[in-house]
Amino acid sequence: MDIKIFSTPTCPYCHQAKEYLSGKGVPYTDIDVSSDDAARKEMVEVSGQMGVPVLVIDTQVVVGFDKNRIDSLLETSHGK
Amino acid sequence: MANKVYDLLILGAGPAGITASVYAVRKKIDFLVITRDIGGQTTWSGDIENYTGYQFITGPQLTRKFQDHMDSYGITVKMPQAVTAIGYNDAMFTVTTDEAEYLSRTLIIATGKQPRRLGVPGEEEFRNRGVTYCATCDGPVFKDKPVAIIGGGNSALDAALQMMKISPQVYLINNTATLHGDAVMIEKVENAKNIEIRNNTRIKNIQGEKFVKKIVIGQESRETSLDVEGVFIEIGLTPNSGFTDIVRKNEHGEIIVDCHNQTNIQGLFAAGDVTNVPEKQIIIAAGEGAKAALSAFRHLNLNTFEYL
Numbered sequence: 001m002d003i004k005i006f007s008t009p010t011c012p013y014c015h016q017a018k019e020y021l022s023g024k025g026v027p028y029t030d031i032d033v034s035s036d037d038a039a040r041k042e043m044v045e046v047s048g049q050m051g052v053p054v055l056v057i058d059t060q061v062v063v064g065f066d067k068n069r070i071d072s073l074l075e076t077s078h079g080k
Numbered sequence: 081m082a083n084k085v086y087d088l089l090i091l092g093a094g095p096a097g098i099t100a101s102v103y104a105v106r107k108k109i110d111f112l113v114i115t116r117d118i119g120g121q122t123t124w125s126g127d128i129e130n131y132t133g134y135q136f137i138t139g140p141q142l143t144r145k146f147q148d149h150m151d152s153y154g155i156t157v158k159m160p161q162a163v164t165a166i167g168y169n170d171a172m173f174t175v176t177t178d179e180a181e182y183l184s185r186t187l188i189i190a191t192g193k194q195p196r197r198l199g200v201p202g203e204e205e206f207r208n209r210g211v212t213y214c215a216t217c218d219g220p221v222f223k224d225k226p227v228a229i230i231g232g233g234n235s236a237l238d239a240a241l242q243m244m245k246i247s248p249q250v251y252l253i254n255n256t257a258t259l260h261g262d263a264v265m266i267e268k269v270e271n272a273k274n275i276e277i278r279n280n281t282r283i284k285n286i287q288g289e290k291f292v293k294k295i296v297i298g299q300e301s302r303e304t305s306l307d308v309e310g311v312f313i314e315i316g317l318t319p320n321s322g323f324t325d326i327v328r329k330n331e332h333g334e335i336i337v338d339c340h341n342q343t344n345i346q347g348l349f350a351a352g353d354v355t356n357v358p359e360k361q362i363i364i365a366a367g368e369g370a371k372a373a374l375s376a377f378r379h380l381n382l383n384t385f386e387y388l
Contacts, residue, residue: 051217
Protein backbone atom coordinates (compact mmCIF):
# COMPACT_ATOMS: atom_id res chain seq x y z
CA MET A 1 0.00 0.00 0.00
CA ASP A 2 1.28 3.40 -0.99
CA ILE A 3 -0.06 6.53 0.75
CA LYS A 4 0.74 10.12 -0.14
CA ILE A 5 -0.58 13.18 1.67
CA PHE A 6 -0.50 16.53 -0.06
CA SER A 7 -0.56 19.11 2.72
CA THR A 8 0.40 22.59 3.90
CA PRO A 9 2.17 23.18 7.22
CA THR A 10 -0.63 25.46 8.47
CA CYS A 11 -3.62 23.25 7.74
CA PRO A 12 -5.13 21.62 10.85
CA TYR A 13 -6.98 18.87 8.95
CA CYS A 14 -3.67 17.89 7.31
CA HIS A 15 -2.17 17.45 10.78
CA GLN A 16 -5.20 15.48 11.93
CA ALA A 17 -5.02 13.19 8.89
CA LYS A 18 -1.30 12.56 9.42
CA GLU A 19 -1.77 11.94 13.14
CA TYR A 20 -4.62 9.58 12.36
CA LEU A 21 -2.47 7.47 10.04
CA SER A 22 0.49 7.55 12.43
CA GLY A 23 -1.82 6.44 15.24
CA LYS A 24 -2.82 3.43 13.17
CA GLY A 25 0.82 2.70 12.41
CA VAL A 26 0.28 3.24 8.69
CA PRO A 27 3.30 4.72 6.87
CA TYR A 28 2.79 7.60 4.42
CA THR A 29 4.75 10.16 2.42
CA ASP A 30 4.02 13.76 3.32
CA ILE A 31 4.28 16.26 0.47
CA ASP A 32 4.30 19.95 1.41
CA VAL A 33 2.65 21.76 -1.49
CA SER A 34 3.57 25.17 -0.09
CA SER A 35 7.23 24.57 -0.95
CA ASP A 36 6.99 22.17 -3.90
CA ASP A 37 5.61 23.73 -7.12
CA ALA A 38 5.46 20.45 -9.07
CA ALA A 39 3.64 18.68 -6.24
CA ARG A 40 1.10 21.51 -6.07
CA LYS A 41 0.31 21.02 -9.76
CA GLU A 42 0.15 17.25 -9.31
CA MET A 43 -2.30 17.62 -6.42
CA VAL A 44 -4.64 19.86 -8.43
CA GLU A 45 -4.41 17.45 -11.37
CA VAL A 46 -5.18 14.25 -9.47
CA SER A 47 -7.89 15.72 -7.25
CA GLY A 48 -9.46 18.23 -9.63
CA GLN A 49 -9.62 20.78 -6.81
CA MET A 50 -7.43 23.14 -4.76
CA GLY A 51 -8.11 22.34 -1.12
CA VAL A 52 -5.80 20.47 1.26
CA PRO A 53 -5.33 17.81 2.47
CA VAL A 54 -5.48 15.40 -0.44
CA LEU A 55 -4.68 11.76 0.26
CA VAL A 56 -3.75 9.33 -2.46
CA ILE A 57 -4.14 5.76 -1.22
CA ASP A 58 -2.77 3.50 -3.94
CA THR A 59 -4.77 4.93 -6.86
CA GLN A 60 -7.73 6.31 -4.89
CA VAL A 61 -7.98 10.03 -4.18
CA VAL A 62 -9.49 11.32 -0.92
CA VAL A 63 -10.16 15.05 -0.58
CA GLY A 64 -10.14 16.35 2.99
CA PHE A 65 -9.73 14.36 6.20
CA ASP A 66 -12.55 11.94 5.41
CA LYS A 67 -12.05 9.35 8.14
CA ASN A 68 -14.72 6.90 6.93
CA ARG A 69 -13.39 6.87 3.39
CA ILE A 70 -9.79 6.49 4.60
CA ASP A 71 -10.81 3.58 6.84
CA SER A 72 -12.61 1.76 4.06
CA LEU A 73 -9.71 2.24 1.63
CA LEU A 74 -7.20 1.03 4.20
CA GLU A 75 -9.36 -2.02 4.79
CA THR A 76 -9.71 -2.82 1.10
CA SER A 77 -6.04 -2.31 0.51
CA HIS A 78 -5.17 -4.48 3.49
CA GLY A 79 -7.34 -7.32 2.23
CA LYS A 80 -5.48 -7.48 -1.09
CA MET B 81 -37.84 1.51 15.75
CA ALA B 82 -37.08 0.79 19.42
CA ASN B 83 -34.32 3.26 20.08
CA LYS B 84 -32.45 3.48 23.32
CA VAL B 85 -33.20 6.61 25.36
CA TYR B 86 -30.07 8.39 26.60
CA ASP B 87 -29.96 10.71 29.59
CA LEU B 88 -28.05 13.29 27.59
CA LEU B 89 -26.86 13.99 24.06
CA ILE B 90 -24.12 16.53 23.51
CA LEU B 91 -24.16 18.02 20.02
CA GLY B 92 -20.76 19.31 18.94
CA ALA B 93 -17.21 18.70 20.18
CA GLY B 94 -15.50 22.04 20.33
CA PRO B 95 -14.29 23.33 23.72
CA ALA B 96 -17.90 23.61 24.99
CA GLY B 97 -19.04 20.13 23.93
CA ILE B 98 -15.83 18.43 25.01
CA THR B 99 -15.83 20.07 28.45
CA ALA B 100 -19.51 19.18 28.86
CA SER B 101 -18.63 15.55 28.04
CA VAL B 102 -15.86 15.46 30.65
CA TYR B 103 -18.25 16.78 33.31
CA ALA B 104 -21.01 14.41 32.20
CA VAL B 105 -18.82 11.31 32.31
CA ARG B 106 -17.67 12.18 35.83
CA LYS B 107 -21.33 12.41 36.90
CA LYS B 108 -21.86 8.97 35.35
CA ILE B 109 -24.55 10.28 33.04
CA ASP B 110 -25.51 7.92 30.20
CA PHE B 111 -24.70 10.04 27.16
CA LEU B 112 -23.28 10.34 23.66
CA VAL B 113 -21.39 13.06 21.83
CA ILE B 114 -22.55 13.64 18.26
CA THR B 115 -20.31 15.84 16.15
CA ARG B 116 -18.90 16.69 12.75
CA ASP B 117 -15.36 17.03 14.06
CA ILE B 118 -13.24 17.43 17.18
CA GLY B 119 -12.02 20.84 18.26
CA GLY B 120 -14.29 23.05 16.17
CA GLN B 121 -12.86 26.51 15.69
CA THR B 122 -10.02 25.75 18.13
CA THR B 123 -8.53 23.57 15.40
CA TRP B 124 -8.28 26.64 13.17
CA SER B 125 -6.78 28.89 15.82
CA GLY B 126 -3.15 29.85 15.43
CA ASP B 127 -1.28 30.72 18.59
CA ILE B 128 -3.22 30.62 21.86
CA GLU B 129 -1.74 32.52 24.78
CA ASN B 130 -4.80 33.06 26.99
CA TYR B 131 -5.95 29.57 27.92
CA THR B 132 -5.06 29.29 31.60
CA GLY B 133 -2.37 26.74 32.28
CA TYR B 134 -0.77 27.16 28.88
CA GLN B 135 1.40 30.21 28.35
CA PHE B 136 1.57 29.20 24.72
CA ILE B 137 -0.14 26.46 22.75
CA THR B 138 -1.33 26.20 19.15
CA GLY B 139 -4.93 25.46 18.17
CA PRO B 140 -4.17 21.96 16.87
CA GLN B 141 -2.13 21.16 20.00
CA LEU B 142 -4.90 22.28 22.35
CA THR B 143 -7.41 20.26 20.29
CA ARG B 144 -5.16 17.22 20.76
CA LYS B 145 -5.13 17.83 24.52
CA PHE B 146 -8.94 18.09 24.54
CA GLN B 147 -9.24 14.88 22.60
CA ASP B 148 -6.78 13.05 24.89
CA HIS B 149 -8.86 14.18 27.87
CA MET B 150 -12.01 12.75 26.29
CA ASP B 151 -10.26 9.55 25.26
CA SER B 152 -8.95 9.00 28.80
CA TYR B 153 -12.58 8.59 29.92
CA GLY B 154 -13.56 6.43 26.97
CA ILE B 155 -16.33 8.81 25.92
CA THR B 156 -18.43 7.58 22.99
CA VAL B 157 -18.29 9.98 20.06
CA LYS B 158 -20.44 9.56 16.96
CA MET B 159 -18.41 11.25 14.22
CA PRO B 160 -18.65 12.54 11.57
CA GLN B 161 -22.36 13.16 11.86
CA ALA B 162 -24.21 16.37 11.16
CA VAL B 163 -27.42 17.14 13.04
CA THR B 164 -30.28 17.84 10.65
CA ALA B 165 -33.24 18.20 13.04
CA ILE B 166 -34.32 18.20 16.68
CA GLY B 167 -37.76 17.12 17.83
CA TYR B 168 -39.31 17.56 21.26
CA ASN B 169 -42.34 15.74 22.60
CA ASP B 170 -43.39 14.73 26.14
CA ALA B 171 -40.03 15.63 27.72
CA MET B 172 -38.23 13.51 25.13
CA PHE B 173 -35.84 14.84 22.52
CA THR B 174 -35.26 13.27 19.13
CA VAL B 175 -32.04 14.16 17.36
CA THR B 176 -31.84 13.33 13.68
CA THR B 177 -28.46 13.29 11.97
CA ASP B 178 -27.39 12.47 8.43
CA GLU B 179 -26.82 8.89 9.62
CA ALA B 180 -29.13 8.01 12.49
CA GLU B 181 -31.78 9.04 15.00
CA TYR B 182 -31.21 9.32 18.76
CA LEU B 183 -33.52 9.77 21.74
CA SER B 184 -32.66 11.56 24.96
CA ARG B 185 -34.07 13.18 28.09
CA THR B 186 -31.78 16.20 27.89
CA LEU B 187 -29.72 17.92 25.22
CA ILE B 188 -26.76 20.24 25.11
CA ILE B 189 -26.34 22.11 21.84
CA ALA B 190 -22.70 23.11 21.47
CA THR B 191 -22.41 23.24 17.71
CA GLY B 192 -20.40 26.45 17.53
CA LYS B 193 -19.98 28.65 14.51
CA GLN B 194 -18.81 28.26 10.94
CA PRO B 195 -17.54 30.63 8.26
CA ARG B 196 -20.31 32.76 6.82
CA ARG B 197 -21.17 32.16 3.16
CA LEU B 198 -21.44 35.00 0.66
CA GLY B 199 -24.51 33.65 -1.10
CA VAL B 200 -23.48 34.67 -4.62
CA PRO B 201 -23.71 32.61 -7.84
CA GLY B 202 -20.63 30.46 -8.37
CA GLU B 203 -19.71 30.27 -4.68
CA GLU B 204 -20.91 26.70 -4.18
CA GLU B 205 -20.00 25.53 -7.69
CA PHE B 206 -16.36 26.61 -7.33
CA ARG B 207 -15.91 25.62 -3.69
CA ASN B 208 -12.44 24.07 -3.38
CA ARG B 209 -11.90 24.90 -7.05
CA GLY B 210 -10.76 28.41 -6.30
CA VAL B 211 -13.20 29.35 -3.55
CA THR B 212 -11.94 28.73 -0.02
CA TYR B 213 -12.95 29.67 3.50
CA CYS B 214 -9.58 28.91 5.06
CA ALA B 215 -6.72 31.07 3.88
CA THR B 216 -4.48 29.56 6.54
CA CYS B 217 -5.00 26.07 5.10
CA ASP B 218 -5.30 26.54 1.37
CA GLY B 219 -3.40 29.83 0.86
CA PRO B 220 -0.13 28.18 -0.20
CA VAL B 221 -1.91 26.31 -3.01
CA PHE B 222 -2.51 29.70 -4.69
CA LYS B 223 1.15 30.65 -4.91
CA ASP B 224 1.90 32.79 -8.01
CA LYS B 225 -1.83 33.23 -8.75
CA PRO B 226 -3.85 36.45 -8.52
CA VAL B 227 -6.44 36.22 -5.73
CA ALA B 228 -9.34 38.18 -4.25
CA ILE B 229 -10.04 38.33 -0.55
CA ILE B 230 -13.60 39.15 0.40
CA GLY B 231 -14.07 41.01 3.68
CA GLY B 232 -12.71 43.95 5.60
CA GLY B 233 -12.13 42.71 9.14
CA ASN B 234 -9.19 41.08 10.87
CA SER B 235 -9.51 37.69 9.23
CA ALA B 236 -9.63 39.28 5.76
CA LEU B 237 -6.64 41.49 6.58
CA ASP B 238 -4.77 38.49 7.91
CA ALA B 239 -5.47 36.57 4.69
CA ALA B 240 -4.34 39.55 2.58
CA LEU B 241 -1.09 39.86 4.51
CA GLN B 242 -0.47 36.15 4.15
CA MET B 243 -1.21 36.09 0.41
CA MET B 244 0.77 39.23 -0.48
CA LYS B 245 3.93 37.24 0.19
CA ILE B 246 3.20 34.57 -2.41
CA SER B 247 0.70 36.07 -4.86
CA PRO B 248 1.51 38.65 -7.58
CA GLN B 249 -1.79 40.51 -7.12
CA VAL B 250 -4.15 40.55 -4.16
CA TYR B 251 -7.50 42.34 -4.33
CA LEU B 252 -9.25 43.15 -1.06
CA ILE B 253 -12.98 43.44 -1.70
CA ASN B 254 -14.70 45.24 1.17
CA ASN B 255 -18.37 46.20 1.12
CA THR B 256 -18.05 49.11 3.57
CA ALA B 257 -16.41 52.53 3.25
CA THR B 258 -13.32 51.66 5.27
CA LEU B 259 -11.48 48.58 6.51
CA HIS B 260 -12.40 47.70 10.07
CA GLY B 261 -9.68 45.63 11.72
CA ASP B 262 -6.67 46.32 13.91
CA ALA B 263 -4.97 49.59 12.95
CA VAL B 264 -1.57 47.91 12.70
CA MET B 265 -2.85 45.42 10.15
CA ILE B 266 -4.74 48.04 8.13
CA GLU B 267 -1.58 50.08 7.83
CA LYS B 268 0.38 47.08 6.57
CA VAL B 269 -2.29 46.25 4.00
CA GLU B 270 -2.48 49.87 2.81
CA ASN B 271 1.29 50.00 2.38
CA ALA B 272 1.59 46.72 0.49
CA LYS B 273 2.46 47.24 -3.19
CA ASN B 274 0.56 44.21 -4.48
CA ILE B 275 -2.65 44.66 -2.48
CA GLU B 276 -5.37 46.68 -4.13
CA ILE B 277 -8.16 47.72 -1.75
CA ARG B 278 -11.65 48.11 -3.19
CA ASN B 279 -13.93 49.67 -0.60
CA ASN B 280 -17.70 50.08 -1.03
CA THR B 281 -17.53 47.11 -3.36
CA ARG B 282 -19.69 44.00 -3.51
CA ILE B 283 -18.93 40.75 -5.22
CA LYS B 284 -21.72 39.84 -7.66
CA ASN B 285 -20.65 36.42 -8.86
CA ILE B 286 -17.77 34.01 -9.34
CA GLN B 287 -17.04 32.63 -12.80
CA GLY B 288 -14.74 30.09 -14.42
CA GLU B 289 -14.62 26.77 -16.16
CA LYS B 290 -13.13 23.95 -14.15
CA PHE B 291 -11.53 26.44 -11.78
CA VAL B 292 -12.21 30.08 -10.91
CA LYS B 293 -11.12 32.56 -13.58
CA LYS B 294 -12.71 35.80 -12.55
CA ILE B 295 -15.11 37.59 -10.25
CA VAL B 296 -17.61 40.27 -11.14
CA ILE B 297 -17.75 43.15 -8.68
CA GLY B 298 -20.02 46.11 -8.31
CA GLN B 299 -18.95 49.50 -7.04
CA GLU B 300 -21.84 51.94 -6.78
CA SER B 301 -23.52 51.54 -10.17
CA ARG B 302 -20.46 50.29 -12.04
CA GLU B 303 -19.83 46.62 -12.65
CA THR B 304 -16.40 45.31 -13.56
CA SER B 305 -14.57 42.01 -13.49
CA LEU B 306 -11.24 41.03 -11.99
CA ASP B 307 -9.14 38.11 -13.25
CA VAL B 308 -8.40 35.99 -10.20
CA GLU B 309 -7.85 32.29 -9.63
CA GLY B 310 -8.53 32.27 -5.92
CA VAL B 311 -11.41 33.72 -3.90
CA PHE B 312 -10.88 33.78 -0.14
CA ILE B 313 -14.11 34.40 1.74
CA GLU B 314 -13.42 35.96 5.13
CA ILE B 315 -16.66 37.64 6.16
CA GLY B 316 -17.04 36.39 9.69
CA LEU B 317 -18.86 33.54 11.35
CA THR B 318 -22.42 32.35 11.65
CA PRO B 319 -23.86 30.11 14.41
CA ASN B 320 -24.60 26.48 13.54
CA SER B 321 -28.18 26.67 14.76
CA GLY B 322 -30.07 26.34 11.47
CA PHE B 323 -31.10 22.72 12.13
CA THR B 324 -33.69 23.72 14.72
CA ASP B 325 -36.51 26.20 15.11
CA ILE B 326 -37.73 24.95 18.48
CA VAL B 327 -35.30 27.08 20.49
CA ARG B 328 -35.41 30.84 20.80
CA LYS B 329 -32.61 32.67 19.02
CA ASN B 330 -31.49 36.30 18.81
CA GLU B 331 -31.25 38.32 15.58
CA HIS B 332 -27.83 36.79 14.83
CA GLY B 333 -29.18 33.24 15.02
CA GLU B 334 -27.51 32.62 18.39
CA ILE B 335 -29.44 30.41 20.81
CA ILE B 336 -30.65 32.42 23.80
CA VAL B 337 -29.59 30.91 27.15
CA ASP B 338 -29.86 32.06 30.74
CA CYS B 339 -26.95 31.95 33.20
CA HIS B 340 -27.59 28.22 33.73
CA ASN B 341 -27.35 27.56 29.97
CA GLN B 342 -31.07 26.80 29.93
CA THR B 343 -32.88 27.61 26.67
CA ASN B 344 -36.62 28.32 26.42
CA ILE B 345 -37.25 24.55 26.52
CA GLN B 346 -36.86 22.63 29.81
CA GLY B 347 -34.07 20.07 29.52
CA LEU B 348 -32.56 21.70 26.46
CA PHE B 349 -29.31 23.48 27.18
CA ALA B 350 -26.82 25.23 24.92
CA ALA B 351 -23.22 26.30 25.40
CA GLY B 352 -20.37 28.12 23.70
CA ASP B 353 -20.25 30.14 20.50
CA VAL B 354 -23.63 28.92 19.23
CA THR B 355 -25.26 30.84 22.11
CA ASN B 356 -25.71 34.51 22.95
CA VAL B 357 -23.05 34.27 25.67
CA PRO B 358 -21.01 37.49 25.66
CA GLU B 359 -17.45 37.01 24.34
CA LYS B 360 -16.51 34.12 22.10
CA GLN B 361 -13.36 32.68 23.62
CA ILE B 362 -12.07 29.12 23.97
CA ILE B 363 -11.88 29.32 27.73
CA ILE B 364 -15.36 30.84 27.99
CA ALA B 365 -16.84 28.15 25.73
CA ALA B 366 -15.18 25.49 27.89
CA GLY B 367 -16.61 27.01 31.07
CA GLU B 368 -20.06 27.26 29.50
CA GLY B 369 -19.85 23.59 28.54
CA ALA B 370 -19.11 22.66 32.15
CA LYS B 371 -22.09 24.72 33.36
CA ALA B 372 -24.41 23.17 30.79
CA ALA B 373 -23.44 19.63 31.82
CA LEU B 374 -24.02 20.42 35.50
CA SER B 375 -27.37 22.00 34.65
CA ALA B 376 -28.37 18.91 32.65
CA PHE B 377 -27.32 16.70 35.58
CA ARG B 378 -29.43 18.77 37.95
CA HIS B 379 -32.38 18.63 35.57
CA LEU B 380 -32.13 14.83 35.32
CA ASN B 381 -32.05 14.50 39.12
CA LEU B 382 -34.98 16.83 39.74
CA ASN B 383 -37.31 15.34 37.18
CA THR B 384 -38.97 11.96 37.05
CA PHE B 385 -39.51 10.65 33.61
CA GLU B 386 -42.83 8.89 33.46
CA TYR B 387 -42.21 6.91 30.32
CA LEU B 388 -39.39 5.01 32.06
